[in-house]
Structures are given as C-alpha cells and as structure tokens.
Amino acid sequence: MEIKFCSLSSGSSxxxxYIETKNTRILIDGGFSGKRMEALLSSIGVCPSTLDGILVTHEHIDHVKGVGVFSRRYDLPIYANGNTWLGMERMIGKIQEKNIKVFISEEYLDIKDITVYPINIFHDALEPVGYIFFYNKIKISIITDTGWVNDNMKTKIKDSNLYLMESNHDITMLKEGSYPWPLKQRILSTKGHLSNDDAGRVLGEVISGKGEIVLLGHLSQDNNTPDLAHKTVKSLLLNQGIDTNKDITLDLTYRDKVTKVYNL
Ligand SMILES: [Zn+2]
Ligand SMILES: [Zn+2]
Structure with a gap:
C-alpha cells in the first residue's frame, strides 16, 4: 500500500x-456533525484521534460543519488560507491557537510525509481552493465546488492517478427544474458548480486513459442522477478516445455513504 483514498461523502448535504499514507491521515473538509463524521470514519476503521489534521476547501457549511467540533474533540490542526479562516471563524467556534494553520493558496505545504498544493478555484466563497496531493510518485486531485476549470487548473491537475471531479448537475434538469431563477443562475455561473458536461470535457482534456481512477463528486440531489452523471461523462470521454470500460476506472461518490477505499 502506498496511499489510500476514500470519499466519506460528497454533495451539498x-x-x-479521507487520505492516508504510511505516516499521515488527513480529512479534506468536514461538512457533517461530529457524530456523523465519527460514524463515517469508523465505517472504514479509522479512529478520529489518529488523524493529523483537516484541510478546508472553503467556508460553506456543507464543508465546515463539523470541523471545529473535531478539532476540539481530537486536538486536530485545521489548515485553510487566511480568507477561508475569516469566513469560517464564526461557524466553527473557538479553535486552539496551535491548531490554527494558515497556508497561502498556490504554495506547496507539507503535512508530515504528504505534500499538498492548494489550488485556486472559482466559487462564490471568499478564497476557495481545490487540493492536489503528492506522495512518492502518486498524485491525487480534488476539484469540487467550482464554476469552471481554467488552464492553470488543467495544467496543474494533469497526470493525476486519482481525480475527484465535481459533476454537480445536468444542465437541462437544472434549467427545467424547480429551483428559483437566481439560484439556477448562481449554479450555472462561473462561480457556481460544474455540470456533468463540464466534468466530462475537463476530464477528456487532462486524463490520458492509462488506468486513472476518476470519481464524480458533489452530485446534486435535485438536478442530477448518478446514472446520468456517469453516462454523460462516459460518453464525453469516449469522444476523446477513452473507454471507461477498460482504460480508466469511472466511479461515483455518494451523498450519504462512503465509497470503497482506493489503494494507489
Ligand atoms: Zn459544497
Ligand atoms: Zn460551496
């Protein structure tokens, strides 16, 4: 085993x-109650007191709800950029000084044996980031909650072994659905969320079809279905000559349950 990855849950709720290497265990976001996060971790046999920290992508509640509780309960450092700290401060409660870790976006940081690159993304939060992880020769990219993927992002996430890529909505379902127009506009904007088509197109540009693992994330409950997300991305990749039945693994993440644990 080199590195393990598991999506404990992904979506607006x-x-x-979770990422684990030989010496390091990290959570990316903690958007549930402390109790729920304990249960999710316990389902993959991980005790929260063995974690080394929590990385936060942005201050929306579906990403930070249990972060403060976990930090206090298990004495865990929280890593975020300065603006995200400002945005989430009043939501996560009092954090011990030593557990407040402030990083600069687009600069590498090391957490024990894993190297982390927080990459700027486009979302209606103060300073949202995705994360790229490097460990030995393995690279993992986590990109959700972004309205678009620019060339900087494409260049930097290229050659990952595993991608967690947002595939939030089907554009037609969103447009014809029951959401109020301003909310539809927000989701469709360049500071909203990636559609299934966006995900498929971006993935088609960055992956090479050499056994990568691709997980689709942050699926909307109202404006998408797991089947539709999978089918749309699969066909867009096929247009690029990538057959998801043999060239890569294309899997889903879930709103309310863990994925399998991927070993890379
Ligand atoms: Zn979110
Ligand atoms: Zn968000």
Whole structure:
C-alpha cells in the first residue's frame, strides 16, 4: 500500500474526504456533525484521534460543519488560507491557537510525509481552493465546488492517478427544474458548480486513459442522477478516445455513504 483514498461523502448535504499514507491521515473538509463524521470514519476503521489534521476547501457549511467540533474533540490542526479562516471563524467556534494553520493558496505545504498544493478555484466563497496531493510518485486531485476549470487548473491537475471531479448537475434538469431563477443562475455561473458536461470535457482534456481512477463528486440531489452523471461523462470521454470500460476506472461518490477505499 502506498496511499489510500476514500470519499466519506460528497454533495451539498456534506463533504468529507479521507487520505492516508504510511505516516499521515488527513480529512479534506468536514461538512457533517461530529457524530456523523465519527460514524463515517469508523465505517472504514479509522479512529478520529489518529488523524493529523483537516484541510478546508472553503467556508460553506456543507464543508465546515463539523470541523471545529473535531478539532476540539481530537486536538486536530485545521489548515485553510487566511480568507477561508475569516469566513469560517464564526461557524466553527473557538479553535486552539496551535491548531490554527494558515497556508497561502498556490504554495506547496507539507503535512508530515504528504505534500499538498492548494489550488485556486472559482466559487462564490471568499478564497476557495481545490487540493492536489503528492506522495512518492502518486498524485491525487480534488476539484469540487467550482464554476469552471481554467488552464492553470488543467495544467496543474494533469497526470493525476486519482481525480475527484465535481459533476454537480445536468444542465437541462437544472434549467427545467424547480429551483428559483437566481439560484439556477448562481449554479450555472462561473462561480457556481460544474455540470456533468463540464466534468466530462475537463476530464477528456487532462486524463490520458492509462488506468486513472476518476470519481464524480458533489452530485446534486435535485438536478442530477448518478446514472446520468456517469453516462454523460462516459460518453464525453469516449469522444476523446477513452473507454471507461477498460482504460480508466469511472466511479461515483455518494451523498450519504462512503465509497470503497482506493489503494494507489
Ligand atoms: Zn459544497
Ligand atoms: Zn460551496
């Protein structure tokens, strides 16, 4: 085993991802109650007191709800950029000084044996980031909650072994659905969320079809279905000559349950 990845849950009701190397265990976001996060971790046999910290992508509640509770209960450092700290401060409660870790976006940081690159994304939060992880020769990219993927992002996430890529909505379902127009506009904007088509197009540009693992994330409950997301991305990749039945693994993440644990 080199590195393990598991999506504990992904979606607007809560986000929490898990990465483990030989010496390091990290959560990316903690958008559930402390109790729920304990249960999710316990389902993959991980005790929260063995974690080394929580990385936060942005201050929306579906990403930070349990972050403060976990930090206090298990004495965990929280990593975020300065603006995200400002945005989430009043939501997560009092954090011990030593557990407040402030990083600069687009600069590498090390957490024990894993290197982390927080990458700027486009979302209606103060300073949202995605994360790219490097460990030995393995690279993992986590990109959700972004309205678009620019060339900087494409260049930097290229050659990952595993991608968690947002595939939030089907554009037609969203447009014809029951959401109020301003909310539809927000989601469709360049500071909203990636559609299934966006995900498929971006993935088609960055992956090479050499056994990568691709997980589709942050699926909308109202404006998408798991089947539709999978089918749309699959066909867009096929247009690029990538057969998801043999060239890569294309899997889903879930709003309310963990994925399998991927070993890379
Ligand atoms: Zn979110
Ligand atoms: Zn968000």
């Amino acid at each position: 809560g986000n929490c991802q």
